[in-house]
Amino acid sequence: MPIDVINLSHSYKTGTPFEHKVLFDVNLHISDGEFVGLIGPTRSGKTTLAQYLNALYIPRQGRVLIDNENTADKKADLVSIRHRVGYVFQNPEYQLFAPTVGEDIAFGPINQNLPQEEIDRLVKGSMEMVGLDFNTFCHRDIFALSGGQKRRAAIAGVLACRPKVLVLDDITSGLDPRGREEIMKVVKDLHLSQNITILFISNSMDEVALLARRLLVMDNGKIIMDGPTREVFARTEKLRSIGLELPEISIIIDSLQSAGFNLPRGILTVDEAISEIAAALHLREGHQ
């Protein structure tokens, strides 16, 4: 299900003296099955752009096409678009409102007037996809969940609407390292096994480095970089100039390169780094 954003601009408080432009002529194409990361400083327009993708905003300037359907078209079925493009907000545990996990996840399917059997199947399937065992968690009190479990329950609630695209808006912030790892694994699995297209917005350079193949960088309401993740993170100076950073591993590799180690560019994981550094060290030993 392709997504196209064409010449999209957005202002808050349009027509008042406080008008404030937050998106400038944004163009973006996301193909079916892509995993796209989106980074940018606070208030660069990430969330505003993302909210156009499931028709929470309807364009006044520019166009947004979801599966070739224009969200501004009077005949567009916005409810169906919102089911197909699932949106998980920052602090998604605030989205949970039912007393138990199962009831919360069933909310979407119930509103689609699906038969009970189908609802049960969707709830069970969604819980499995996020690694929450149905028998253990279905009747569990929402408040008895850990931070990471709450976020997974919130994702399951969105999955129960069978989205083809998931927009994940900074869903790991505030979690402990284990919680982050759990969520990242879930997201990766959804992409690989369910073939869901993912737009992953994050303030963690380390996370996007591990997950996204393609990376978008926003600054002041514009997409200023769009390319393979490794290539984007090779543009150190540009990223730092807008207040972003490299993944921590890349910072260390950079310093080693400056210290005279001959290492390839674009190393993004600890394991890659260990084997490349080991190889470089062996090479040096060989020369000595």
Add this chain to the structure above:
Amino acid sequence: MEKIIETSALTYAYRAGSSKEVRALQNINMAVHKGEILAITGQNGSGKSTLARHFNGLLTPTSGRVLVNGLSTDDRNNIGEIRKKVGMVFQNPDNQLVSSIVEEDIAFGPENLGLPQSEIIERVDWALHILNLEELRRETPHNLSAGQKQQVAIAGVLAMKPECIILDEPTAHLDPRGRREVLESSLRLNREEGITLVLLTHFMNEVIHCSRMLIMDSGTVKVEGSPREVFLQGDEQIEKLKQMGLDYPVASRLAAGLNREGFNLPSDIIHHEEFIASLCQLTS
């Protein structure tokens, strides 16, 4: 070592005495020493914030005792004095800024202490200066970046001239620049102004800059020591931290990985610089 905060047999339960009682802290004996930066880490729900809220009397023990400069938080008459000594900054800066102008926001605390106008102005100037926020003094908080807002929140606490500031995951929602700015400002407050800091965080790259750390698990303090001691490599220690859901700092993970490949790097590396220096030494 002089103790600013000391807990003895501190136990706390939410909804204590009811059928829905939840034990959040169990028999905690710990102290915050004057001048140190103490990191408190541990999984979500391990009791970090509950413990920190005892440090300035936002919560009081179900049993046991918390002393701040020798004053018990149990006695309501002490609370005013305690909150002057121990300030607190929370995760979300938007929830703690109260005024529409930065300098007014920073003045809010000193005004409530009933200080004379000249003293308030002096303190606001001082707090703005220490945090390098002078240029923003007439800005509206909502025009600031999240990192700047968080620094304004810290300045507001600083203007109370506390001896100790508790920072409860101050960088959790910030972008990379914001995280760096807030961490650097905090470290500077300790280094240059001698303010004692307690930093609650999930980020190991923040923990390594602290002088001491506690790891909490299920309402108890499970590990205590300097970051270098805690992140010392050894199978047993690695397993222990893993069970508590914690990561090693990246430099430690790299060093450990290379040592598994047969290299011989020190087993107590935690900082980037140390890792790079030890590799250079290996090859020189």
